[in-house]
Amino acid sequence: MPARREAPALERRTLYEEVLIVLGLTVLYSVVLSIIDLLSVPLRGSSVATISQTVVLARHLASAVFALVPVWLVVHLLRRSGEGPGAIGFRPRIPGDDLALGVALAVLVSAVGLGVYVLAFELGLNRLVIPVPPLGHWWTVPVLVVDAAQNGFLEEVVVLGYLLHRLGQAGWSPRRALVLTSILRGSYHLYQGFGGFVGNFALGMLFGWIFQRTRRVWPLIVAHTVVDVLAGLGYILLRDRVAFI
DSSP, X not given: OOOOOOOOHHHHHHHHHHHHHHHHHXXXXXXXHXXXXXXXXXXXXXXXXXXXXXXXXXXXXXXXXXXXXXXXXXXXXXXXXXXXXXXXXXXXXXXXXXXXXXXXXXXXXXXXXXXXXXXXXXXXXBOOOOOSSSSSSTTHHHHHHHHHHHHHHIIIIIIIIIHHHHHHHTTOOHHHHHHHHHHHHHHTTGXXXXXXXXXXXXXXXXXXXXXXXXXXXXXXXXXXXXXXXXXXXXXXXXXXXXXXX
C-alpha cells in the first residue's frame, strides 16, 4: 500500500479553507442555529420554548455572518486563480479616496432612490418596504448597520465585481456583461415590486459602469452600506410622520 502523501503547508491551508467554505455554504449554519436553540431553553421542565430577544439577536447575527460566505468564496477563487482579490479592487484596507467616493455616491443614490421609490409607490408599482430589523430593541440600529454592510459586501463583491470580472475573462463585451449583472440585481429585488426592479437595475448600471472604469469595488461597498443605513434610519425616524413609509 503506497504511503500517504502529505500536502505542502500552503496547499493544506487552501484545502482547509475550501472545506470550511463548502461547509459554510451547506450545513454549518444549521449547526450554529441548533446550538443557539439548544442553549436558549432548558431541556427539562419546559413544555413551551419561549424565544428570548437574545436568541433573536444571536440568530440574526448568525444569518448575517453566514450570508457572507459567498464573499469568502470569491476571495478564495481569485486567490486560487493566481489573481487575488486585488483583481477586483477588493484589497484588505479601504483607501481614503474609495471611502470618499463611496460616501458621495451614497448621497446621490439616496436622493435619487427616494424619488424613484416615492413615485413607484404612488403609481402602485411598489410595495411598502420595511428596511429594518425588529424595532424597539437596543440592538435595532447596530443590527441595521450589520445587515447593511452584509448586503453591501455580498452584492458588490459577488454580483458586481466578481461577475463582471469573470464575464469579461469569458469574452463578454463590457456592455453585455453590465446589462446582465444589472438585470440580475433588479430581479432579486422584484419582491419590492416593479419599481424595485427598475431602481435596482439603474443602480446596477451605474455601479457597474463605475467598476468597469475604476476596477475598484470598495467605493461601491461603502455606498451600498451607507444607502441601506440611511434608508433604515429614515424609516425609524419618520415611520409615524410620512404616509409613504
